[in-house]
Amino acid sequence: MPAAATDTDRALGHGLRTRHLTMMGLGSAIGAGLFLGSGVGIAVAGPAVLVSYAVAGLLVVLVMRMLAEMASAVPASGSFSVYAELALGRWAGFTLGWVYWFTLVMVLGVEVTGVARIVTGWLPGVPQWGVALAVVAVFAVVNLVGVRQFGEFEFWFALVKVVAIVGFLVVGAALVLGWLPGTSPVGTANLLGHGGFAPTGAAGVAAGLLVVVFAFGGIEIVTIASAEAADPQRAVARATRSIVWRILLFYVGAVGVMVLVLPWDSPALVEGPFVAVLDLAGLAGAARLMEVVVVLALLSAFNANIYATSRMAFSLAGRGDGPRVLQRVSRRDVPWVAVVVSVVLALVAVALNWLLPDALLGILLNAAGASLLVVWVLVAVSQLRLRPRLVAAAGAEGLPLRMWGYPWLTWVTLAGLGGVVVLMLWDAAARAQLAATAGLVAVVVGIWLVTEAARRRRSSPGDVPSASRAG
Template sequence: MNRTSVPDAPPRAQADGAAQAPDSSSGTPLSHGLKQRHLSMIALGGVIGAGLFVGSGAGIAAAGPSIVLAYAASGLLVLLVMRMLGEMSAANPASGSFSVHAERSIGPWAGFTAGWMFWTLLCVGIAAEAIGAAGIMTSWFPGTDSWMWVALFMAVFCGTNLAAVKNFGEFEFWFAALKIFAIAAFLVLGTLAILGVLPGTDAPGTDNLLHDGGFLPNGLNGLVVGLLASVFAYGGLETVTIAAAESEHPRQAVAKAVRTAMWRIALFYVGSMVVIVTVVPWDDPAVRSGPYVAVLDHLSIPAAGQIMNVVILAALLSAMNANIYGASRMAYSLVARGEGPRFLGKVSSGVPRRAVVASSAFGFLAVLFSYWWPETVFKWLLNMVGAAVLVVWGFIAAAQLRMRRQLEREQPERLTVRMWAFPYLTWVALAGVIAILLLMLREGDTRTQLCFTGGLTVVLAIVGYVRQRRVPPAPTPEKTPADTV
């Protein structure tokens, strides 16, 4: 690996007419093919993942009605993290996002560790989402095999990401539109049912919130389990700051996305949990397997299960698409800064195509691991990234602590988005991340994940530090994409 910048590619006109500008981490041109409507919808729909529709069932089963508090607490932490990331990304838009910020604020070893950790997380996520989407398709088409659907999905989304960034934007626009429509319809129906104005339903009042053990049926231990489940449902929100670097107006796009984070989290996540635990009993077996389907069935909505399967499929495919995009841009940024194999840094027509192929290939390989060694290699991969998002959040908080002071001294005009009550809330967020990591020691499964993720983090940090000591840092261009738009 060579820590020299990837050579600038000659600027080319984009199919959508958008100009190219150098990525702030390398000076290599990436397309500015994402429109504001793409970024707006990615920011809105990106918060709605398959983890919300499926994974929330286990959290409700553990915490009961107090899952509302769990999602509110974890949502507050995510809100603080996104605000910090938004401050740094609005000041210095970059396709490497928090990896670039960590490198500049803490050191190259930190950028290396955070970047490759996030890349691994996204690639393993590609595999998990492909397997989940294939499972839905085989339930609809019993005569087909899972591998056929996995191959199809991988080919489609790898192909669209290879063609142009606007293709990624268009897919995410429509996926997000479907998810937003579905969650909005669910919230409207649930609210009408709670108020007792939906035909054929009676207002449940507080019966389901206080029955069979009360609001905290499994005590604080259940609340902790629910909190851990809720934290990981928020993973992936960071991609919007990566995508913003390829938008028409990077700084404005990041600022707008971050400023709407509060009501999106409150409405989509916390609002959904309020509806679910109010409308149906938390200990209903149907809630654990599919809380949204359980509510729709309770309200006698025809074909509720199939409707939600369509929405969950859209959420899984959306996550696949976003993860291929995010992984490829993170790999590109790392390579451009001399932190990865140089051959992956080539950009064609504004797209880092080799990074797209490499990220997709690793995801597809992980799928094969799930078939060949589901209880060994694939399980190890899942455990290695089990707490990765918390490690990334920790780097974001640490980087923001240092970058904010530097910006205030040297470039205060770039602080278009500011972290609230700095530095106090930054320290609160960092303490929250550490507290959740410590809470993971309480449960067997999460303790295993923490150990594996900790091991991967230590290995990456050592490699990054050794490289930092041996190789001089690459020159970083002074201009950001926003400067040239």
């Protein structure tokens, strides 16, 4: 079973180390969703957004553990697409792989557009299209030169973000404790005042969950990259063990500082939560510093998403679910055609951001918005189905990494994800995302049905030769 799923990955390089995978996971999850979106979550739920982050973080930790169990046993560049195919059939692998690919292609355009807008704010004479083109060109080279070089770039990008978060936590703790000049301990006045810990009630916590749950997206790149690790089983196990608790610490810790030092209804938190706290600490240039961090976060995510889209496309092509040309590998063991396609489509997505009316672009982004739920649900279902088969295949050695409390925690996770879907149905904007994502999934399944029918026609025996009929 594993060999059949991963034969195509033998052409890839194996230059990634555990430190690369660990920083990739951290870097992909610590992005604009934390730096910019946390203030929106606080405005919706008040200090009780900490509960929203804890619930969302716990769900992601459980999903990541399931994914890591499968990835450590069957490292594959198609990751959850491969596991869905093994567990549920070819249609599931095709659907999940291409839905994920489409999602990241749309996200690529959003990320590079965000970078271009910030940079042109610093350099007004430079056109946005010039910045976008430069970013795409640089990261095309980074991804084409070799997987080891990609891993190094992503390692240092992610390290900058981690250092920024740690520095913020240190400054925030000093503010909370009153250790900075001109400050005194903040106590719980902001945490419990201004309407209490949950000023908007349970509805606010639920709404906050919808705001924050998708901020954790990106951590799955660790398992996509596992196929190109020098020692995939050990690297994936070590990386995921260290990632999950750090993610929770960074998110819950950073948001905890925000709600302790500022009232939850402060307009400054919505405008820029990190800047608001750093301004309160008296740090000059906090706004510009955070702009630099956000640009680095977006560049890191852009780099990682080019990698993820190219590897997913390469894997799908290797399994016969994509154009064969996407399988072509360079002398540096890089699927160069898949990388070039991702880069070109990133430019197309940038053009969509600038040229299309907001309504049409909104539909495309909505379709990408809730697709992460599709990935997480199918990861849980795949793990339920594959666990007995993986244990049997592992034999006496056992699995390198196991999901906790199988199968009960997997079912609890599925119930939690189902609860998120129910919450989304009660929110107008989230309901639109669900509808658009359902439409995207339906289109991809329809494409699979058409291609599968064509494949069967090609493989079916032809008509009996006329000479035989005559005889």
